[in-house]
Amino acid sequence: xxxxxxxxxxxxxxxxxxxxxxxxxxxxxxxxxxxxxxxxxxxxxxxxxxxxxxxxxxxxxxxxxxxxxxxxxxxxxxxxxxxxxxxxxxxxxxxxxxxxxxxxxxxxxxxxxxxxxxxxxxxxxxxxxxxxxxxxxxxxxxxxxxxxxxxxxxxxxxxxxxxxxxxxxxxxxxxxxxxxxxxxxxxxxxxxxxxxxxxxxxxxxxxxxxxxxxxxxxxxxxxxxxxxxxxxxxxxxxxxxxxxxxxxxxxxxxxxxxxxxxxxxxxxxxxxxxxxxxxxxxxxxxxxxxxxxxxxxxxxxxxxxxxxxxxxxxxxxxxxxxxxxxxxxxxxxxxxxxxxxxxxxxxxxxxxxxxxxxxxxxxxxxxxxxxxxxxxxxxxxxxxxxxxxxxxxxxxxxxxxxxxxxxxxxxxxxxxxxxxxxxxxxxxxxxxxx
Numbered sequence: 001x002x003x004x005x006x007x008x009x010x011x012x013x014x015x016x017x018x019x020x021x022x023x024x025x026x027x028x029x030x031x032x033x034x035x036x037x038x039x040x041x042x043x044x045x046x047x048x049x050x051x052x053x054x055x056x057x058x059x060x061x062x063x064x065x066x067x068x069x070x071x072x073x074x075x076x077x078x079x080x081x082x083x084x085x086x087x088x089x090x091x092x093x094x095x096x097x098x099x100x101x102x103x104x105x106x107x108x109x110x111x112x113x114x115x116x117x118x119x120x121x122x123x124x125x126x127x128x129x130x131x132x133x134x135x136x137x138x139x140x141x142x143x144x145x146x147x148x149x150x151x152x153x154x155x156x157x158x159x160x161x162x163x164x165x166x167x168x169x170x171x172x173x174x175x176x177x178x179x180x181x182x183x184x185x186x187x188x189x190x191x192x193x194x195x196x197x198x199x200x201x202x203x204x205x206x207x208x209x210x211x212x213x214x215x216x217x218x219x220x221x222x223x224x225x226x227x228x229x230x231x232x233x234x235x236x237x238x239x240x241x242x243x244x245x246x247x248x249x250x251x252x253x254x255x256x257x258x259x260x261x262x263x264x265x266x267x268x269x270x271x272x273x274x275x276x277x278x279x280x281x282x283x284x285x286x287x288x289x290x291x292x293x294x295x296x297x298x299x300x301x302x303x304x305x306x307x308x309x310x311x312x313x314x315x316x317x318x319x320x321x322x323x324x325x326x327x328x329x330x331x332x333x334x335x336x337x338x339x340x341x342x343x344x345x346x347x348x349x350x351x352x353x354x355x356x357x358x359x360x361x362x363x364x365x366x367x368x369x370x371x372x373x374x375x376x377x378x379x380x381x382x383x384x385x386x387x388x389x390x391x392x393x394x395x396x397x398x399x400x401x402x403x404x405x406x407x408x409x410x411x412x413x414x415x416x417x418x419x420x421x422x423x424x425x426x427x428x429x430x431x432x433x434x
Contacts (some may be wrong), residue, residue, distance in 0.1 A: 005092040008099045009079055017118025022149045024113050025121060028106060029154045032128040039069075039131065040138045040280075041155045042272065045147040045184045046163030048321045049197065049265045052257060053163055054140050055298040056269035061138050062087055063292040064277070064285060069139040071127045071152070073120070076300055076423040077432055083127055085134045089434070098133075102126045120144045124151040138276065148186020159275055160187050160194045160216075161268055165203035166320035177203050185210035193217045195272050197264050219246065225271040227263055236334030238263050247274040251286065256294045258302040258312075258332070261324040266293070299434050300422050302328065306429040309403065310412040313422040317346060322355050325416055326363055335412065343369045343402055343415040343425075347377045350418065356387050368393045369402050369413075373421045399425050 018024070042057065044050050051072055061068045067086055075081040083090045083098075090098065102125055106114050117125070124144075131139055141152045147162075165181045181203035188194050188210050196207055196218055204220075211218045219225060225244040229252075232238050239254045240263050251270075255263050277284050285292070302314045302325070316325040329335050329342075342359065346352040359368060370393060372378045381388075381395045388395060396402045399415070406413060415425045 003096060003100070005096050008096055012079070012099075012119050012122050015118050015122055016116075017121060018113075018116030021118070021121065021151070022153070024116060025124065025151045026154050028110050028113060028125055029128050031109070032125075032132055033155065035132045036128070036135075036139070039136060040276065041157035042138065042140045042159055042161065042276075043143070043152065043155060043157040043187045044140065044161045044163065045143040045150075045187045046161070046197065047166040047180070047184075047318065048316075048324070049163035049261070049268075050142045052262055052265040052298050052301055053161060053269050054142050055296055056266050056293070057140055057273055058084075058087065059292060059296040060269060060273045060289075061276070063288070063295070064282060066137040067134070069127075069131050069134055069136040071124075071140065072142045073123075073144055074419050076419065076426060076434065079123070081434065082123060083130055085130070085136060090130065098126050098130055102129045105129065121151045143184075143187065146180075146183035146186070148183045150187075153187055156189055157187075157192060158279065159192060159272055160189065161196075161272055162187070162194060162199075162207060163197045163265060163268060164320065165199040165207075166318060178206055181206035182210070188214050188216050190214045191216060193219060193275060195268050195275075196220045197268050198222070219271060219275075221264060221267055221271075225267060227267050230260060230263055232260070232332050232334075234333055236332055242267055242270055244271055244274055246271075247278065247284075249274060249284070249286075251289055253290055253293060256296045257298060258304075258334070259324060259328040260331075261328075262301075300419060300426065303426075305426050306413075309406045309409060311403075311425070311429060312412070312414050313425050314414070314416040315419045315422055316416045317350055317355075317418055319351070319354055319358050322358060322416070323362075325414070326359070329366075329414060330363070339409070339411045341367050341369055341406065341411055341413055343371065343399070343413050344417045345371050345373050345379050345399075345421040346417040347375065347420070348379065348383065349377060352379060352384075352417075355417075356384070356393075360387065360391060360393075364392065366392075369396055369405075370394070371396045371399055371402055371421075373399065373418070373424045375418075375420055378418070378421070399428060403428065 070084040080089045143150045185207045228241045230240045236258045242251045300315050316322045387393045
C-alpha cells in the first residue's frame with residue numbers, strides 16, 4: 001500500500017546521515033548518472049544568490065525551447081518545491097511514487113546504505129531518479145551547503161557557477177573566507193568553465209587557483225563579462241547594460257527582481273546561458289530577452305507580499321545578505337521617503353547577534369521589530385534582550401502581532417531572516433501558494 005505524502009516527509013526529516021556521506025552518494029548515484037550522460041548539467045554554488053541565479057537560468061532556457069530540470073533548496077512551504085521540471089514542481093502524489101521507487105532501488109542495489117541517508121541525501125538521490133524519468137535537456141543543480149563534499153557534487157557538469165563567497169555555515173565549512181571558498185570551489189571540474197560573481201580577493205584567489213589546477217577556464221563578472229549603467233527605476237527594479245565579450249553580446253535589460261545584487265545574479269545566469277547556447281549551436285532570441293526575463297520570479301527574495309501594510313520579505317540570513325538588503329532599502333527610489341520598520345527573526349544556530357550588531361551600528365535610524373516564529377529554535381525575547389529599548393528595537397511575540405501593530409499605518413515592513421520565518425510571513429499574507 002502506498003504511503004501518504006506527510007508520512008514520507010516525516011520519514012525524510014527523521015533520516016540521519018551516516019559516516020562517509022560523500023562516498024555513499026557516489027556509489028548510489030553512479031548507475032543513475034550513467035543514464036543521464038546526454039543531460040547537460042549546470043552546478044551552482046555560493047553563499048548567497050544560488051536560487052535567484054538558478055531561476056534566471058531556468059527561465060532563459062525554457063523560453064528558448066529547452067526542457068529543464070531544477071533542483072533547489074531550501075523550500076518555503078513544501079518539499080515538493082525542490083524538484084521541478086519545466087517550471088512545474090512535482091506533485092505530492094508523484095513525490096510519493098518517486099520516493100517509493102527510490103527506496104526500492106536503494107534497498108535492492110545498496111541495502112547497507114538504506115539507513116544511512118540523511119534528509120538532503122534522500123532528496124538528491126530522488127532528484128536523480130526524477131531526472132532519469134523526465135530526461136531534460138538541461139538539469140540545474142543548486143548545492144546544498146558548501147560544494148566540495150556536498151551531496152550534489154557527484155555530477156560532471158557542463159558548466160559551474162560560483163555566485164558569492166561569505167561567512168555562513170562556519171561550523172561545517174570553516175571559519176575564514178578562504179576556507180569557505182575552498183569548499184565552494186570544490187564543484188569546479190576539469191576543463192569545464194566556471195562563471196564567478198563578486199567576492200573578496202582572497203576568495204577569488206582560491207577559486208582561480210583551484211580552476212587553474214583543473215585547467216578550467218574562469219569567466220569573472222566585471223572582467224570577461226560586465227554590467228554597466230546600473231540604474232534604479234521608480235518601480236523598485238534596476239535597469240542595466242550587459243556586455244559579454246566572449247559571446248560578442250550587448251543587451252539593455254531590466255532585472256525583474258528587486259535589488260542591485262540581483263543584477264549580478266542575472267549577469268551570471270546570462271553569461272552561462274550564452275555559453276550553453278553556443279555549445280548547443282542555438283540562437284539567442286535577443287529581441288525577446290527583456291520580455292523573457294520579466295517572467296522570472298523567485299518567491300521570498302525581496303518579494304512584495306502585501307499592500308496593507310506594505311510588506312516585503314527576503315531570505316537574507318547572514319551579514320553579507322543583510323548588507324545587500326539594506327543597500328536596497330537605503331538607495332532604491334521605491335523606499336526613499338518612506339517610513340520603514342525592519343522585521344527580523346532567525347534560528348538560534350545562525351549568527352543573529354552579528355546581524356543585529358551590524359544593523360545597529362550601520363543603520364541605527366531604522367526601527368527593528370524582532371519576533372519569533374513556529375520553530376523551537378527561533379529567537380526568543382530572552383535571547384535578544386541586550387538589543388531592546390532604548391535602542392529603537394522592540395520584541396513582538398509573533399508576526400501576527402507585528403502585522404496588527406502596523407496594519408492601519410503607512411509604514412513599510414521589510415521582513416527578513418530565516419526562510420522558515422519569511423515562509424510564515426508569506427503564508428499569513430499570501431496563503432499557501434507559490
